[in-house]
Amino acid sequence: MQYFLYVSTLVFLIFQLLYMFVPLLFSKVKKLDETLEEKTISVLVPAYNEELTIKNCIDAMEGLKYSNYELLIINDGSKDGTMHKLDELLSLMPHDREADGKLEYKAVRGVYRSVLHPQVYVIDKNNGGKADSLNAGIDYAQSDIVITLDADSMLETHSLQYVNQYFHDPDVIALGGTVKIVQGAEKKDGVIMEKFTGKGIIKSQIVGYIHGFYVRKLTQSVFNSIVVISGAFGAFYKEVLIDVKGFRSTVGEDIDITLKIHEYMKANQLRKKLVYAPEAICYTECPENMPNFYKQRIRWQKAFIDCILIYWSDLSKKFSKGVSLFFAIDGFVLGTLTAFTSIFFLIQVLLSGKNIGLALIMLSLSITVNALQILVSLYLCKKYGSTYSLRDYIHMFLFSQFELLTYRNVLLFINIVGTIKYFDNDEGWGYVERKGVATITGNVTTTT
DSSP states (O other): HEEEHEEEEHHHHHHHHHHHHHHOOOOOOOOOTTTSOOOOEEEEEEESOOOHHHHHHHHHHHHHHSSSSSEEEESSSSSSSHHHHHHHHHOEEOOOOOOOOOOOOOOOEEEEESOOOOEEEEEEOHHHHHHHHHHHHHHOOSSEEEEETTTTEEETHHHHHHHHHHHHHHTEEEEEEEEEEEOOEEETEEEEEEEOOHHHOOOOHHHHHHHHIIIIIHHHHTTTSSSSSTEEEEEEEEHHHHTSSSSOSOOOOOHHHHHHHHHHHHHHHHOOOOEEEEEEEEEEEESSHHHHHHHHHHHHHHHHHHHHHHHHGGGHHHHHHHHHHIIIIIIIIIIHHHHHHHHHHHHHHHOOOHHHHHHHHHHHHHHHHHHHHHHHHHHHHHTTTOOHHHHHHHHHHHHHHHHTTTTTHHHHHHHHHHHHHHHGGOSSSOOOOSSSSSSTTTTTTEEO
């Protein structure tokens, strides 16, 4: 046990040093080039029981500084009033658009086009799950680039322009944008002002997202080793999604499609890149209570374990060395195995009274590494244009130290439970109830 702890601690330090120094050395803010030719973009929004959230997504699309795009909302057999709400918001009329017929998915009951917003389409289909809905959207999309967006996500005004700019690099095959928490954001004079506010569980997720994207995603992007392009905001070439046979029906379609693309590149010896685009931003509603937070993170962990079991046996053959290291070592060994060993070690220390000194050293090490990485992530957050006040940044740093000993331990527990629950064979969306409708309207983000 102790030997494993020593080795894992050394490996942990190596990865944490990478996460500290690589973003600082290689982060570079892209200046928006509005003269670039607009590539065609299809934004896919799978919607299952999204009656309360879909309006925000549509409203945000109306404010985009981009013209050459279409929005495809895929109603996945919702049991609430989602379809009625869409008709109410969009004034839908039947449309004769046909699919390419290159992917498989549940039967489509009808395709509709908005009278009020001609670039918006609705695909009404039988329930098949999120991956199934995305496959339908890909098959009906008529653009070169496909963006996947959650129904509760709202794109920032210039997000599609940045996506377009990144795809003008011929080496880019897919990208993930920055996902931020909508709760607490304010809009003043047309500019979104971010605020570090709300309940502790919301603040924890704000800090977690800032660290996860500006530090972890940016580092993995430098090594062309992004393990997961977030389903809340990812962009891909349509032809690539067709070539990999679309999304697989699983609890974590976003990590699976990312790995499938890495596998596709290795098999075809393509020198392409999956990149992180910090400047392309969307806002999403996060869980506001522990039961929904628990359900969301359990689903994420089960998705990760699912992919571990599928891809583990042929890691070196299917993926580059960088992807294998971040997926297997950083993700599985440090993210999952050490959750179990840490719990066992703590129980042993408490019961035996031995190794207390070692436990205190490891705690001090974790606190120091966490503090340094949070400082890096907050610096990058500011560098990439976030509008938090100095007071907010100080508050975030102090809260992160408290969060390390509270909410972070909850995540440790969830990783263990999620790993065990994976074998329950529970399928489906893992639907998380919305606490309310979080939206950036007027001068304040509201929940209703």
